[in-house]
Amino acid sequence: NTLLGVSVQGVTPNITELTNLKIAYGRGLTSTDDNFRRNVCVIGQDLVDELFPTTGALGNELRIGQDRYTVVGVAESRGSLFGASQDGFVQIPLGTFTRVFGSRSRSLAILAKAKDTENMSLDEVEEQVRVAIRIRRKTIGTSEEDDFSVVxxxxxxxxxxxxxxxxxxxxxxxxxxxxxxxxxxxxxxxxxxxxxxxxx
CATH class of the missing domain: 1.20.5 (Single alpha-helices involved in coiled-coils or other helix-helix interfaces)
Structure with missing residues (x-):
């Protein structure tokens, strides 16, 4: 089977902490997967239903482009948002993603979560994230406008x-x-x- 419109995401191992993504069975991606740029993936429930309805997904392979990836984990269903399913995704290690697709060929989203949620307001967290990105991009202290948005x-x-x-x-x-x-x-x-x- 071939599926179109699947979101392929390059992620770091802490994605489960930042997004409250829960693994239904199998495991999540690890630092070892990322460091060695392994061809492994975690998939959403939509892909299980379409590609592996009877055989089960764990240990099976799927192909993205020309490369094959072994399914090591399946995420719990997250339902839909604004009428669109949130379960049509494949997550691969960020290192693997950059090796296959390049670092500048796709859009980049950085997820941030405050460690201290009691003593900081949401606006303060947003400003700290904005400053951190500007420092990283070496635009802090300049009049250059942000070429990113904080959501x-x-x-x-x-x-x-x-x-x-x-x-x-x-x-x-x-x-x-x-x-x-x-x-x-x-x-x-x-x-x-x-x-x-x-x-x-």
Missing amino acids: TAKSIQAFSASLTGIVGTIVFPLTAIALFVGGIVVMNMMLASVTERTRE
């Missing part, structure tokens, strides 16, 4: 709220128009019926 849970909630508002703004007028058109159709049918009876 937090708060910004995702704000986006979700605005999206809900937009959908509500669009759906209400459409519903009103549909009811209006439906009313005209019913009225015409009744009028035709009355006219026909009158003629009879």
Whole structure:
């Protein structure tokens, strides 16, 4: 079977801590996998259902491009978000990803989690992450604008709220128009019926 639209992610071993990703069976990726750039992977439930419905995924291989990867772990299902499944992914060690795809050929996402959540606000954490990235890119202390964005849970909630508002703004007028058109159709049918009876 061939699957399209699968998210191939190069990740570090601590991905399970940062995203609360849980392994249903098998194991997660390790530092050894990353250091030796092994062709191993953790897959989401969608791939299990499509590629290994009867045989089981662990120990089997799948192919990404020209390379084969051994499935060492299967993640617990995470359901859907905004109607899209979150289980259609393959995670391979970051070292393997850069060896196969190159370091600059794909988009990069860095996940950060605060160690001290009680004494720091979300805004402070966001600013520390922004400064750390600017230091890494050697743009700190310059007037150069950020060529990256920091996305937090708060910004995702704000986006979700605005999206809900937009959908509500669009759906209400459409519903009103549909009811209006439906009313005209019913009225015409009744009028035709009355006219026909009158003629009879």
